[in-house]
Amino acid sequence: MSQNEPVSVIRNIGPASVDLFARAGIHSAEQVRELGPDATYRKLVTAGTRPHFIGYYALVMGLQGRPWNDCKGAEKEALRVRFDQIKNSTQAAPLAGIEKILDEIGVRAKK
Template sequence: MNNRKPISELTGLGPKSQEMLARAGITTVEQLRKLGSIEAYVRTKRVNSAVSLNLLWGLESAITGEHWQNVAKKHRTSLLLALEEREKNV
């Protein structure tokens, strides 16, 4: 997979999500993979307080290739715990 391709080529992230990520300076697959879903979510939320947890599920889905609804069901707790830990360290 070419990680330098734009975020727009990933499945699961619509135009609004892509726009919010771009405002946070995240425009390529490489950047998203390097940051991971938690850090990308935190950075995006900093520049747009209206961001919901659906973005977190979408980011994890885009990175792993797993459908976002499966991510929300299977990985919800671990993602929320990781997010909580990340926010404690700010």
């Protein structure tokens, strides 16, 4: 496996997703493999990709060499928990920052 392989060589990652990965600073399949699915997906969401559960578990399955629709039952439920943690962790920080700024300029009512 070459470090120059595009991310699209990973199963379930199509050419349309390449730009999303590039926007997140991920330019090779090797980077995705080194980061793992959770860190990779966190970078995608942080870079502006809209969180979508199917996209997340398709990435997980793809890194295992499995088709995206192979995810079922307890495995899918466990991945949902991981996805929700990633989604919540990427959305919590910006919101806290916005709330802090609104408090500083006196827009929100004091508690």
